[in-house]
């Protein structure tokens with residue numbers, strides 16, 4: 001597989017170069033001043049040229065948006081979930097469309113961990129219809145399904161509560177093949193849902209979507225509605241609204257807002273139709289129970305955005321079917337840490353019981 005690596009640390013590492021020349025200043029003042037100047041010039045060129053090159057290179061945009069080639073954590077074997085102390089998890093590869101292979105984990109409820117030892121795919125698949133709710137987790141941008149602590153953390157939490165968890169990496173993420181696009185991610189999500197539904201019997205199938213996954217999930221929900229199908233329930237954690245989130249708030253643009261001046265040169269990607277994620281429009285059409293989870297100190301998506309989404313969803317349905325739980329900023333959960341809240345098990349059990 002061809003790998004083009006977009007280095008997460010590119011602009012900051014130029015900055016580090018400047019610092020190290022600073023450090024050398026004590027010894028040889030004159031040359032180091034030169035190095036400092038060259039460093040600053042390089043930083044300036046990177047700062048100025050990156051947004052321009054982004055305008056010219058849609059592919060680069062794609063990499064920055066999905067940051068999918070940054071395979072955090074590094075040096076792990078995603079095919080061995082036991083390495084993440086998931087001893088009741090199987091790794092598999094599912095083909096969501098021709099040529100697209102998705103790496104997927106399936107974790108059974110934690111109380112089945114002993115039984116799960118040494119079991120094969122067929123056994124795992126047969127458990128999906130054991131009556132325990134099945135959660136499908138659609139993760140955010142960047143990294144892989146093993147991204148600790150929060151993805152593995154959510155997985156362990158759900159499993160401890162007695163739920164199955166199916167957690168895919170979208171195309172282009174982790175060890176999945178292909179390149180990510182909005183349509184492609186939506187297709188992957190629908191495929192995973194249908195794959196689970198074909199095996200889950202009468203069990204509830206609940207979607208937990210985080211960040212980028214919330215856009216993917218509401219897209220998938222609307223496609224399903226066209227086929228006359230609703231999700232049983234959807235959790236939207238750290239949901240964003242592309243239409244409202246200008247730089248510097250859009251979660252995909254941290255790359256840019258960390259670079260001074262970038263925003264003045266940068267065309268918002270939603271103006272180029274490369275990706276949209278029309279969550280507001282989607283929520284107006286959705287009819288399944290929805291639980292919105294958001295921390296008041298979310299550093300990527302301000303709480304106001306989530307409140308706006310909640311209001312849209314409530315007026316499309318009602319306050320009985322659409323709930324929002326917020327977490328105080330003093331808890332420090334930001335964008336990813338909500339799963340550690342001591343009330344989370346009760347919040348989840350209540351939601352599942354309401355479905």
Ligand SMILES: *[C@@H]1O[C@H](CO)[C@@H](O)[C@H](O)[C@H]1NC(C)=O
Nearest residue numbers: 085086087088110111113156
């Ligand atoms: C296997 O995982 C379960 C559930 O997380 C845990 O309770 C158990 O202690 C683990 N067993 C071993 C041997 O690590």
